[in-house]
Amino acid sequence: MNDHTSSQASIDCRYLRQYIAQGYLLIWLDHNIDETNEECQNILKLLNNVDNTINIFTNPDECVDFFTETNGIKTFLILNNILGEQIIPLIHDIPQLDQIYIFSRTNLSSDHEWIKKWPKIKHVHSEITSLCNTLKMVIRQTNQDSIITSVISPNEIKESKNLNELEPTFMYSQIFKDILLKMNYSDNSIAEFITFCRNKNFGSTININRFEKEYHDKSPIWWYTWPAFIYSTLNDSLRKLESDTIIKMGFFIRHLHDQIQQLYDEKRDSFGKKSFKVYRGQGLSKEHFEKVVKAKGGLLSFNNFLSTTESKRVSSMFALSASTAPDTIGVLFIMSIDPSISSTPFACIKEYSFSAEEKEILFSMHTIFRIGNIKKHVSYDQVYEIELQLTADDDQDLRILTDWLSKDVEDEIGWKRLCNLLIKIGQLEKAEEFYNTLIEQTSDVQDLIHYCGQLAFIKFQQDDKKMWVWYHVKINELRRTTSSNHSDFNNKIITTNMNLSEDSKTVMIDDSDCTSASEAVLKCDVMSMEEFQEKQVSANAFRFYEKALADFERNLRSTTIYNSVDPVDDDLKQTCPLLWFQRKMLEIRQKYLHPTHPDIARSYGVIAPLYSEREDHYQARSFYQKSIDIYEKILPSNHPILACLYNNIGLTYECTSEYSQALFFLKKSLEIGEKALPPDHPDLNSTYGNIGAIYQLLNEYSNAIVYYQKRLAIHQRQLPLNDLKLADDYENIGLMYNKLNDYANGIVYYEKRLAIHQQQLLSNDMRLIDSYENIGTMYSKLNDDANAIVFYEKALDFAEKYSPSEYATMFIYSFRIARLYEKSENYWQSVFFYEKAVGINRYLSSNPLNLALCYNNIGAAYTKLGENWEALVYLENALKMKKSCSSEDESCLGSIEDNVNRLKELLNENEDQSE
Known part of the structure; x- marks a missing residue:
């Protein structure tokens, strides 16, 4: 059987990850495909040499269903001319359909009238070899453009006080390189990777089996350039920082680097002392290109293995091709290489590559360059040339960054070192992903306690208090499995199940659920006032928590006592027991801990929302401010926990109608969030909505639209198209346009809201009549009486039927x-x-x-x-x-x-x- 993926009416979710990693789909649709036919077999063999995950279909409906279910993965479609003329009008505007190739074994001119109508038809071929050559270029272009770069401007290096203020990908790709190249691997690592690929369906079974049987027979460079799953899986995992894949592929990264290093050492003398140039053409997003321009004189790193060529012409063509994509700048990197710089090995891989058709020079991962001149290409106006100089071993800026890295994470080794760095630079989700992967791979009690402690820290910073408690409880369980509380657990091996079921995440306030006073304190920390009251704490249970406070104070006692405490009104014990409990905890902490201790800051942060629940916004604000005052002294200025506190204190100002102050703090929160959090993070989403609401209250409707649109953009990327949260976003934006008397745009958004409500709500939901009325009113204001009547009549019919x-x-x-x-x-x-x-x-x-x-x-x-x-x-x-x-x-x-x-x-x- 051939190596291609077999036809199917609907994409199997097991294979979806393979296409995501690959970054594209290659499909051949033809009524006349017969895999038993010798000519067809020869064509398939040649196509498999281009990409052996090609998908074959003879049924147009099955084909279209297949690639429309792949969530926007770029699709290249091969069609014959007869089928193309029939189907292209129906599918041309599908967003993920990127390029179409007409393959007809009868001679066909590309100036055929019907072909001219469809811009996605890029090439017409009557010979399979010509088609394969085109596809090789297109796939290579896709791979080129998927390689990410990080930039750091000269000012960022000089003015930044710590790693948190620098681009995260630059930092963790350097740590990756250090970790991966220092770890030792065995043949067992290869076996684990193969099992991992089978479980994740990376590549076809035939390709995985071949890799398993022949790995030691071919060089790492050969496998890297092999048009199967290794290249795409590796680069996708490095680009997205996917912990499980990177850890499993560590052996291959090390082997590939070692071969490049070996070839560099062997050929180093033959390069001589004279610098030479290599080239790379690819596309950069307009936003990233502008960032590179602003960073002139700074540093640029390629965070994967870097493929270059000695041919300026070939690279220029890649850059030109990339420039045709929407919102993309075609870039020709002109790289000056000093062969004597030993820190960055490279090798000409023509003799070792799967395809030896050109002189490709491959650099090891995280190659760093100095950004030089940037100008338009001499021959192509839409392409820019960027000159890069390979950084020397003694480059001053690079040394500063290396010293920072060494200092900030010097106490850890291996993956712990990377996780530590990710936390320091605010990449909490990625750190969490790595720790969860590491938990799955160890049963060592010391490591498990360390990982749970770090995950608890992450959850606290994410304001996920229940999971913060869960990890602390898990730490207590782990400690109870040991023979003593001594810090040396003698590497005792345990089989604790670290999977988080929903039941295990539930936090109760029952005294029977608390196995220690410390757990009781932790569990009260995460409860809202409403939850506390719902539990109807019994007198016995309350006495347990009073005892917990006594135990808590006894555990904190030390030779130092601080006298500055906030007195607690004992009346709170009756009127609001949870608030009283938290205030007593704060009182104890203030008595025995340093005034800037993070536990005191955390107490302030826990108490503040309890006052908000009582609508005592001034007291809530006071406690938020006290928490902020401490954290501003002990945390980096762009730490996510500060963003959370700025957001929350901003909301207290909103509740007291002090909108300017609310806006000030919300924007401070946003400034941190946009730097430290992923672009689709829920906290950013929330802050955008909060700022939009403040502008709405200030009657600054145009500004409100800007922030409501930002929240909408996140929801559109994260949620199904008919999610009710999208309907709420459309309503907010539509209302703002209505306030601005821009009724045409208001109608657009209200009709989108209505479309979702009609799909998702019961027919008697009052939100439907609200949409009918608002749309009718706006049509009326536009003097579109016919449409206004339509929607008012719908509103009237609804009222007569459901609200008589x-x-x-x-x-x-x-x-x-x-x-x-x-x-x-x-x-x-x-x-x-x-x-x-x-x-x-x-x-x-x-x-x-x-x-x-x-x-x-x-x-x-x-x-x-x-x-x-x-x-x-x-x-x-x-x-x-x-x-x-x-x-x-x-x-x-x-x-x-x-x-x-x-x-x-x-x-x-x-x-x-x-x-």
């Missing part, structure tokens, strides 16, 4: 619809809805103005219809109701008397004429 007692609402909708029909000169429909309004008004408390308006307008409509006698009846009724109205209301009715008199005169004249 909401007479005031139904009256308003009926009246508005009648007015719109009247404005559109559809007087019969106008009369119908005014009559409906009159009927509804009977169920409302007496309101003569409503009836007077309806009667007056019905009379006017009948007049327009020439039904003067009917008009007179209603106008006279309007006149009667007017007499019951207040003088202020009368002004709304105009001169009904004049209308009645004129109509009577007209009717009398008509009567006289008829006589």
